[in-house]
Amino acid sequence: NYLYDKALETGYDLWLRYPENKNRPLSEKYQQSAQEIIMQGCSATLLIARDELKRGLDSMLRQNTQISSTLKQEGNLILGTPSSSSIISGLGWICELQKQGDEGYIIRTIYIEGKKATVIASTGEIGVLYGIFHLLRLIQTNQLIDTLDIKEKPLIQRRILNHWDSLKGTYKSIYSGPPIWKWDE
Numbered sequence: 001n002y003l004y005d006k007a008l009e010t011g012y013d014l015w016l017r018y019p020e021n022k023n024r025p026l027s028e029k030y031q032q033s034a035q036e037i038i039m040q041g042c043s044a045t046l047l048i049a050r051d052e053l054k055r056g057l058d059s060m061l062r063q064n065t066q067i068s069s070t071l072k073q074e075g076n077l078i079l080g081t082p083s084s085s086s087i088i089s090g091l092g093w094i095c096e097l098q099k100q101g102d103e104g105y106i107i108r109t110i111y112i113e114g115k116k117a118t119v120i121a122s123t124g125e126i127g128v129l130y131g132i133f134h135l136l137r138l139i140q141t142n143q144l145i146d147t148l149d150i151k152e153k154p155l156i157q158r159r160i161l162n163h164w165d166s167l168k169g170t171y172k173s174i175y176s177g178p179p180i181w182k183w184d185e
Contacts, residue, residue, distance in 0.1 A: 016052075018056040018059035018140070019059070019060070020059065020060060020062055021060045021142070026142055027061055027062075029144070029145075030057075030060075030061055030139055032074070032075050032146075033077075033145050033146055034057050034061065034065060034075060034118075035066065036067070036068055036072065036075060036077070037053055037054060037066070037076075037079065038068055038076045038077065038078045038079070039078070039079045039080055040080060040085040040086060041080055041081070041084030041085060043125055045126060045128070046079065046084060046128060048129065049079060049125070049129040049132045050067065050079060050132075052129075052133075052136075053065075053077065053132040053135070054067065056139070057139075060136075060140065061139075071087070071112060071117070073115065074115050074116050075116065076112075076116075076117040076118070077117070077118050077135070078117050078119045079120050079128055079131075079132065080120075080128060081122055081123055081125060081127075081128060082121070085121075088121045091121070093106065093121060094123075096151075097121060097123045098123055100123070100152070100153040101123070101124070101153050101154070102123050102124025102126060103122070103124055103130060103154050104130075104151070105121065105122040105127040105130055105131035105134070105150075105151075105152055105153075106119070106120075106121050106122070106131075107120050107134060107149075108121075108148060108149050108150070109146065109148045109149070118135070118148060130152070134152065
């Protein structure tokens, strides 16, 4: 497991904190699989996904993950949708991706032009964002990422925050603070 300095922990980042992975041999393996992020397209959602992946990798692996739009080396992480990326559209995964839906995704290790890469693909940009969080979670929990074949899709259409407010605007727990929803608006 990775270790972190409890004195520096504020809780502010919640699940988006990325402490350094102190398992050096495993961290080195991660670095081999995550040297560069390849993304074509520049929508706001894809840029957020790319930047969050870079932030997580840089922090956990103590590296400066490179960003590009073309394949150059081994250890690429390729992000996108068939409509935003010629690399992903060229993989022939469109039917498979459509089965996952716009919020589902595929994370798969493949070889492209003789170079090993991990692809995070979806038909929807939100699916790409969910996919990068899945990959980051694998690294946070010390799972191997050198050969992945993951397909995920939401079981329900609407997901909500589980906050314990009543519909009257009062709260049921002394720990949760004031309500976050204003039901009369």
